[in-house]
Structures are given as C-alpha cells and as structure tokens.
Amino acid sequence: MSFDKKLKAFPSVREHYDAMAAAGDVDPDSAQLALADRLDQLIEELGEKRLSKKSSALGWLFARKAANREPVKGLYIYGEVGRGKTMLMDMFYALVPVNRKRRAHFNDFMADVHERIHAHRQAFKRGETKQDDPIPPVADALAEAAWVLCFDEFTVTDITDAMILSRLFGALFERGVVLVATSNVQPDNLYRDGLNRQLFLPFIDLLKRHVDVVNLDSRTDYRLEKLNRQPVYVTPLGDEARRQMDAAWDVVRGGAEERADVLVVKGHEVAVPRTAGNAARFSFGDLCSKPLGASDYMAIVRRYHTIFIDGVPVLDYPRRNEAKRFILLIDTLYDHHARLVISAETTPEKLYVAPSGTEAFEFDRTASRLFEMQSEDYLQAAEAGDPRASAESAVSSA
Structure with missing residues (x-):
C-alpha cells in the first residue's frame, strides 16, 4: 500500500x-x-x-x-x-x-x-x-x-x-x-x-x-537515533544484507517519498538515483564505476547528510581505478563527517586484495576509516552537527 x-x-x-x-x-x-x-x-x-x-x-x-x-x-x-x-x-x-x-x-x-x-x-x-x-x-x-x-x-x-x-x-x-x-x-x-x-x-x-x-525545535534527530540501532556496515552481500540495508533506509526515510535527483557539477550531471530528505542511496557502481572525481563527491556530501552505498565488491588490481575512486569517496565522506551506511562483500581490511601498488597502501587508510565510521564516537559527531556546513565551506574554498 x-x-x-x-x-x-x-x-x-x-x-x-x-x-x-x-x-x-x-x-x-x-x-x-x-x-x-x-x-x-x-x-x-x-x-x-x-x-x-x-x-x-x-x-x-x-x-x-x-x-x-x-x-x-x-x-x-x-x-x-x-x-x-x-x-x-x-x-x-x-x-x-x-x-x-x-x-x-x-x-x-x-x-x-x-x-x-x-x-x-x-x-x-x-x-x-x-x-x-x-x-x-x-x-x-x-x-x-x-x-x-x-x-x-x-x-x-x-x-x-x-x-x-x-x-x-x-x-x-x-x-x-x-x-x-x-x-x-x-x-x-x-x-x-x-x-x-x-x-x-x-x-x-x-x-x-x-x-x-x-x-520545529525537536529534541533530537529521531531518524538518526533509530539508525544508531541499525548496523551501518553490513557484510556479506546477499538477501540478508539487502534486507538490513532496506530496513535502515526505511528508518532514514521516515515515511517520506523517494525521488531521484541530479546534481550539476562543473557543467556535467551526477545522477542520484534514490533520495529522501537529506539522505541519498547509491550502488557501488553509481559512485565508483563511473568517471567521478573529488568535486563530484564533494557536491554529494554537500547536499546529503547520510549516504547509503550498496554492494561494495572485493577489489583487485584490474579494478584499481574503481578502488581509487572508492578511496577518494571514503576520504571525502570521512573528512566531512557524513554518516555512511554500507553493504560490502567482506570486512573493510579485506576489500582490496592486490598485493602491491599505491592503492594497496592507500586502502589501509580507507579500511581504518571504514572501521572508525562505525564507531559510536563518529556516529555521535555526525549526528551532532550538520555536515553540509563544513562541506559547503570546503567547496567554496576549492
């Protein structure tokens, strides 16, 4: 209904x-x-x-x-x-x-x-x-x-x-x-x-x-309060992961209708397939298999408070370009205290399996940040402030 x-x-x-x-x-x-x-x-x-x-x-x-x-x-x-x-x-x-x-x-x-x-x-x-x-x-x-x-x-x-x-x-x-x-x-x-x-x-x-x-000076962000009870890093992928991601998304939507959005960044469009209020939901491919860069991720975090990413696969050397984008994406979300809800094939430290190369070294930082973004301290910090304020400042100074 x-x-x-x-x-x-x-x-x-x-x-x-x-x-x-x-x-x-x-x-x-x-x-x-x-x-x-x-x-x-x-x-x-x-x-x-x-x-x-x-x-x-x-x-x-x-x-x-x-x-x-x-x-x-x-x-x-x-x-x-x-x-x-x-x-x-x-x-x-x-x-x-x-x-x-x-x-x-x-x-x-x-x-x-x-x-x-x-x-x-x-x-x-x-x-x-x-x-x-x-x-x-x-x-x-x-x-x-x-x-x-x-x-x-x-x-x-x-x-x-x-x-x-x-x-x-x-x-x-x-x-x-x-x-x-x-x-x-x-x-x-x-x-x-x-x-x-x-x-x-x-x-x-x-x-x-x-x-x-x-x-509307409500006492708290009731959606994020309820989201704190949901897992924010779901693994492995499969039906149960989809169910948990959908449940968390329903909490964030709070009954609001979904809509698609399009952000215009330096003359090109960035599609946002699912949004509800200040939350946006993407697949891994939406964000990392397309030729997006720092300004695109900055525009997303400037506009949206909570980011959902579905279906992050294990990445190897042939997929190093996707790995580079994923590293950049997580850095951007982390630096601007965005709230991240993610489903992935495995735990953060096992997501990149190439034995050598710059990406392998940089992915250690990404894995560390993915762990930290699940912590109570990080989630409380993301809830306490409006991440778009710092994002807007960063965009303005870029």
Whole structure:
C-alpha cells in the first residue's frame, strides 16, 4: 500500500502521528505534536475556504464568514536536519482535501518556472502573444494547476531565482495560492550573504506576510537515533544484507517519498538515483564505476547528510581505478563527517586484495576509516552537527 493510501486511513495528521508513535515508528515529541495540530488546523481552514467557494445552495450555510474575507495563511516550517519536517508535511499533503495541489522539491519547482518563463519569451518573440512580461501568465498557469503548494527544502542559492521570487510569489499570493514549505533556515536567513541580497529582501517580507513561521525545535534527530540501532556496515552481500540495508533506509526515510535527483557539477550531471530528505542511496557502481572525481563527491556530501552505498565488491588490481575512486569517496565522506551506511562483500581490511601498488597502501587508510565510521564516537559527531556546513565551506574554498 502506498504512503498516500496509508495516510488516508487516518482523518488527521495528529491521529496518523499518534498511530506511528504507538507502533514505535517515532518517539513522541512535543514539538512534532504541536506542528501536527497546526497542520490539522490549516487543513480545516482550507476545507472551510473550499466549501465557501462552492456554488451549491447549502454550501454557504456551513462556511464561516471570515473564510470569505481573509486569505488562508500558509506555513513555513524550519528546523535542523532530521527533525521530522518532511514527514509531517507529507502527512498534511496526503490529507488536505484539495484536488489542485502540488508537492515538489523547491529546486524542481524553480526549474519548471524557468522553463515556463523561457517558453513564454520565445512565444513573445514569435509574435504568438502580446504580453511581454512572463510573470503574470506563468503565475496564472501555476495557480490554476495548484491552489496549495508544498515545497520541501526551501532554500535560495541561485541569483536568478532570488531576483524573480518576489514578483513571482507576489503574483501567486494575489491569486490565492497557499504555501506550505520546509526549510533548514528561518526566513530572515534565506539567501544570506547572496549577491545583491538587498534586492531579495522584499521577498522575505512578502513571505512572512503570507505564512506563519514555525520553528520545529525537536529534541533530537529521531531518524538518526533509530539508525544508531541499525548496523551501518553490513557484510556479506546477499538477501540478508539487502534486507538490513532496506530496513535502515526505511528508518532514514521516515515515511517520506523517494525521488531521484541530479546534481550539476562543473557543467556535467551526477545522477542520484534514490533520495529522501537529506539522505541519498547509491550502488557501488553509481559512485565508483563511473568517471567521478573529488568535486563530484564533494557536491554529494554537500547536499546529503547520510549516504547509503550498496554492494561494495572485493577489489583487485584490474579494478584499481574503481578502488581509487572508492578511496577518494571514503576520504571525502570521512573528512566531512557524513554518516555512511554500507553493504560490502567482506570486512573493510579485506576489500582490496592486490598485493602491491599505491592503492594497496592507500586502502589501509580507507579500511581504518571504514572501521572508525562505525564507531559510536563518529556516529555521535555526525549526528551532532550538520555536515553540509563544513562541506559547503570546503567547496567554496576549492
């Protein structure tokens, strides 16, 4: 049964959360409970607004008068990695009684916006429209498709995005669109230190007028707390290893939907086949059989907090290029305190079997790091801080 169908067995976010707590899937947390109640309140407000718009003879009897006068304010939910923001927003999205709704990663949404703007400008050049400003028609189309917009990981790093957000969302809010977003930063810190940030500040003011800002200051990263009970280095390969890796992945996902991602690094694309929030899952071949380098691994660790690698084989001299990449990959993850969950054919010290060569010497360090990355001290250090902060600093200085 899909996540969406499971959710619809519950009438509210709070009841679904309570059921997950009763099953041991989450540890009850006061901040998460408060957010669940706030999301249920928003569902009620949207339901009333939807009912007030109905043209049936009885519809107006059940609608509160205020629902006609006041626009519905959305929610901007921020907090540190792994606090349950995405999980709770996904519950809201599945349960909100609105047909015209859209849930997207913010970067995917902005890519769609840029494509629509480009298409409109091309149509204007061809004389197919007299409207030279693309924002109003793009906003019309987006609002027609979705009354409720849910964004995961709202962040602004691109100057092109920053420059159009105020006009675009001003137009969307004028058309009644309701925004629900998760982010790792509070609104005032969006696009912090960005180029020409003063031009972006009106968007922050606009955003705060149309959403209630909620800090999900949960006591801990519940996913990583549960992941600590799972093995993080699984060997040997086989059905049991796959089962354990899948179980650990389910813990990290926390019920969130999977999606594929693509990172653009120095003009080329790096495919990320499976992601959920700040976790990414790869096969060994995805990372080490393709011509990837240090900048690619840096981009991955900058974007993702927890890395899963399935199916690391025993490597020998004919596979020394894959061994070199694996050494570089582990060095990068280790240096940036990323959390690693891995399945391998054998224990770390036996993964490279060539008797000589530079790789054999360097692999001793890799084996040592793989052992250390399983230790309680390392896992606690990875949990305590956001590894992407140090990764971003390293990328910036590279």
